[in-house]
Amino acid sequence: MEYISENLKTPIAKKCDVLVAGGGIAGISAALAAARSGAKTILLEKQFMLGGLGTCGLVTIYLPLCDGLGNQVSFGIAEELLLMSIKHGADAKYPKPWLENGTKEEKAKRRFEVQYNPYLFAILAEKLLLKEGVEIMYGTSACSAVCDGGKIKNIVIENKSGRSAVEVKSVVDCTGDADVAYLAGAECAKYSYKNILAAWYYYTDKNGGFHLKMRGVADEADNPVEKLVDKTFEAVENDELCEMTYLSHGSIYSDFVKHWEKDKSYALTSLATIPQVRMTRRIAAEYDLDLADDHKKFDDSVGMFSSWRKAGPVFEIPFRSLYNGKVKNLAVAGRCFGVKDNLWDLSRVIPVCAVSGEAAGCAAAMSDDFASLDVSKLQEKLTQNGVKLHLDD
Numbered sequence: 001m002e003y004i005s006e007n008l009k010t011p012i013a014k015k016c017d018v019l020v021a022g023g024g025i026a027g028i029s030a031a032l033a034a035a036r037s038g039a040k041t042i043l044l045e046k047q048f049m050l051g052g053l054g055t056c057g058l059v060t061i062y063l064p065l066c067d068g069l070g071n072q073v074s075f076g077i078a079e080e081l082l083l084m085s086i087k088h089g090a091d092a093k094y095p096k097p098w099l100e101n102g103t104k105e106e107k108a109k110r111r112f113e114v115q116y117n118p119y120l121f122a123i124l125a126e127k128l129l130l131k132e133g134v135e136i137m138y139g140t141s142a143c144s145a146v147c148d149g150g151k152i153k154n155i156v157i158e159n160k161s162g163r164s165a166v167e168v169k170s171v172v173d174c175t176g177d178a179d180v181a182y183l184a185g186a187e188c189a190k191y192s193y194k195n196i197l198a199a200w201y202y203y204t205d206k207n208g209g210f211h212l213k214m215r216g217v218a219d220e221a222d223n224p225v226e227k228l229v230d231k232t233f234e235a236v237e238n239d240e241l242c243e244m245t246y247l248s249h250g251s252i253y254s255d256f257v258k259h260w261e262k263d264k265s266y267a268l269t270s271l272a273t274i275p276q277v278r279m280t281r282r283i284a285a286e287y288d289l290d291l292a293d294d295h296k297k298f299d300d301s302v303g304m305f306s307s308w309r310k311a312g313p314v315f316e317i318p319f320r321s322l323y324n325g326k327v328k329n330l331a332v333a334g335r336c337f338g339v340k341d342n343l344w345d346l347s348r349v350i351p352v353c354a355v356s357g358e359a360a361g362c363a364a365a366m367s368d369d370f371a372s373l374d375v376s377k378l379q380e381k382l383t384q385n386g387v388k389l390h391l392d393d
């Protein structure tokens with residue numbers, strides 16, 4: 001490898017209490033929670049649209065807030081965003097018993113999940129964050145973390161205006177791939193099974209409507225239902241992400257042509273503008289949550305989630321799964337918080353990103369040293385916000 005040296009003097013463009021990197025579902029939730037807790041909050045998003053995979057990635061199925069037995073387990077911002085997503089009507093999967101006073105029996109037969117419109121979601125999320133006083137910096141990437149004494153002091157950013165730094169008290173990494181944690185030197189881990197290729201897109205046909213075509217649906221971690229190519233991807237290196245994108249576009253085009261040849265009204269209407277990757281890189285947390293932790297009570301629980309695959313399992317999220325003490329003022333939320341490979345496929349989905357995001361955002365507003373945060377104060381705050389922490393609550 002050849003190198004060049006750059007002589008950089010980087011201006012400190014902004015200062016904030018809480019910096020949230022990444023404006024997907026986790027980042028929206030973290031920024032909302034931090035701002036509502038009174039912190040001056042900046043949200044960095046490298047796209048010019050909020051929602052991450054949940055909008056730009058065309059993944060528009062808000063998986064369940066309930067356990068499949070008629071009990072709701074995820075609350076707070078996770079519920080608020082689900083309701084926001086269908087403010088103008090659900091695209092599909094309207095959960096009638098949950099929204100119209102159904103009985104527990106009816107709720108047990110119908111999971112509390114919806115399919116929503118990605119563009120309305122992005123606009124409504126932006127309006128909500130602006131109303132709560134979050135500064136959203138679009139077109140802005142977090143590209144380096146400057147640490148001192150085990151804490152991040154500055155996040156270096158790049159955008160149309162060039163390179164500058166934000167001075168921070170605490171940071172929430174919601175990049176989906178633990179990019180900030182990795183840049184700050186926190187221990188990270190990759191998904192050992194790697195990602196299958198996904199090629200989800202939207203189309204319209206002669207019946208009208210706007211339909212989601214889900215190609216490359218994940219089944220069990222190492223046993224995908226539908227393999228579009230005979231290859232899997234780690235998806236944390238840019239060259240590989242480019243290759244995935246070429247393959248995904250090629251696969252979508254073939255599928256489109258197959259339908260279009262039979263029906264000339266079949267139109268491809270939306271392509272994902274970010275790579276459709278599921279499990280990539282995560283932090284090695286103080287506690288990596290395990291599939292065997294089903295129904296286990298954690299004293300430091302900050303919220304709960306269920307299994308989208310089957311009725312029954314419920315997991316409490318210990319606060320320790322959201323940080324790695326090596327970087328004291330960095331919390332992680334969304335699809336890159338600390339879980340073992342066997343649980344990752346359940347923890348990466350939209351409601352869990354919202355639950356972990358809310359907890360991390362609240363914590364970041366309260367402390368710049370998560371290992372010494374009084375978790376009971378964080379739990380008190382989350383409970384006030386309507387979050388349920390334990391199975392027996």
Ligand SMILES: Cc1cc2nc3c(=O)[nH]c(=O)nc-3n(C[C@H](O)[C@H](O)[C@H](O)COP(=O)(O)OP(=O)(O)OC[C@H]3O[C@@H](n4cnc5c(N)ncnc54)[C@H](O)[C@@H]3O)c2cc1C
Nearest residue numbers: 022024025026046052053141142176198276277334335350
């Ligand atoms: C094909 C596929 C199908 C899925 N199906 C479902 C489903 O049906 N239902 C469900 O609930 N979940 C599903 N998921 C999972 C779910 O969509 C995602 O895991 C979840 O939306 C992730 O949210 P997040 O906020 O953690 O991360 P992301 O959505 O990945 O958001 C991260 C955001 O951070 C930004 N970003 C990244 N790096 C930086 C940086 N350095 N600086 C600034 N910004 C940055 C990105 O642009 C992005 O907006 C699916 C995922 C895939 C890939």
